[in-house]
Amino acid sequence: MDIVDEDCCQHIEDYKRDDINTFRVVHAIFVVCTDEKSKQTKLKNAFCHVCQRLGPHLHACLHCVFFGCHKHIREHTADMKHCFSMDLTYGQVHCTKCDDYIYDSKLDEIAMTNKMSAAKCNKRLLNWTSWEPLEEDRGDFLNCNPKRICITPDSTIGLRGLLNLGSTCFMNCIVQALMHTPLLRDYFLSERHKCNGLPGTCLVCELSRLFQEFYRGQRVPLALNKLLHLIWTHAQQLAGYEQQDAHEFFIETLGVLHKHCEELSPQHSTISTTEKITKCASIIDQIFAGGLQSDLVCQKCNAVSTTIDPTWDFSLDLGPVSLGGRPPSSLIDCLERYTRPEHLGSIKCSSCQSYQESTKQLTLKTLPIVVSFHLKRFQHSKEVRFLPTKSSLNVFFFIQKEKKILTSISFPEMLDMTPFMSRNKTSSSYPIPPDNRYSLFAVINHLGSSINAGHYTAYVRQQRDYWYKCDDHVITRANLKEVLDSEGYLLFYHKHNLGYE
């Protein structure tokens, strides 16, 4: 970046003394549109007063009420002997006497204040550049902070083995996945969680501490005893020393985290009273929750009753389809099955008030930023067993049977969710956003034949294109093919394009 002499124009001084408010107002309304009303003003007024066109390079004269395209504003300022005009796309000020655009620190300051108060963040206007310390300051900064971490493709920062505390691999692999969720990492490393709770009871604080541990550059494996204890106290069905289901653990953990975010963060009370919240403020909800739309269609009167529920649990069936279909073989198959209309049998229709055959269809109304798919590999079934006895009395009992479905399910590195979103037939008020692509960043695998035994490992993506296999305290480098060829139990996808709210 070239360093530009900030105050390069002498002519602006007079203007700043007398008319700076004109600049402030014109910039606020026509460049950044600080409120909804100014947007209307802009649309009605911003066109070239000579040729009536909207551009290119529409400018506003800063001395009188005149708008002009590139050609006509130059003619106007020359004819009227007006000195300053402003480009309406970026807010640069042009000086006729200098015959070029000028920089001025005072004007920049006003422009920045306006941009910060804009109604909507505009990518074109807020282009942050990286900050470089000056040469003379550099030595001081380096002395103040002797411990530095440099990130190169070979560095292992962000990777940390986790000790197995006796069948806690289900927890280790979920923690690995959470630690490598890009948006969650950004949230915690920028220290956004402000806690109001009792010290040592908040799971969010513990997660925050773990992020610090993961990214401080140490390589010694960590023991998650504190996290385990917190989970045991907050989700009691998981307490105990036996192996647990990683998916259940994940869902419970998100639940507890969400609850703590809501209860313990100080801004909670103020937001809920002043604004109507359509989406919950907790970071967990913002990242993981999507809106699941369920349409109940009565086969007789075709009435549709629609409900939308927030959810972060996307569990996909793997068993054979009932009506002669083949079992799913890919993630896309599973999702098609998940969003297919399903017969429910007789249900009372709320519109024709009679019991009718109905179908139910699930679609995604809003997409979460991180979507975690749970492939239901564990099938619970009850089986009746007879005990052979010598008497004529048959003794039978039920046994819970766990069957693991070993079908291989292929899953892509990049997934487009557009086909599984709700189509709005009636109105175009919520158009489907154009880019709904996701990329894979973590996979959790289960090795073994039953839910209560076996071992969990995780593949995580770090630094965009490097994959690592996390097997408790052992971390090894992996490649994409290995990841995509693995069995897959929980699949974590991160959205490419994060839309504005």
Next chain:
Amino acid sequence: MKMTQEDKIAYHLDTNNALDRVTELVHTRLVDCGWRDQVRLACRKAISDSGDRIPSVDELINNITGNARGMVPDSVKKELLHELEKILVNVDKVAH
């Protein structure tokens, strides 16, 4: 008659933020496809070619614009056209 159609379009662009969305979309696409970097390089080249005298922004705009327009990929143009079509089709639906 012509004026009312324009009013309708203006009203429509205003209420649905369509103009903003399209502008933002084109901006994103042009950055993504590398067009902005190409134009930046062209500007740099123009500046270094002009020797000691530094050209003003206006001169750069005049010299570069023609070429820069030509460098916009067809896919971006097509997408923009499609987006505008979608907007204009909706204009008549919400006609007042």
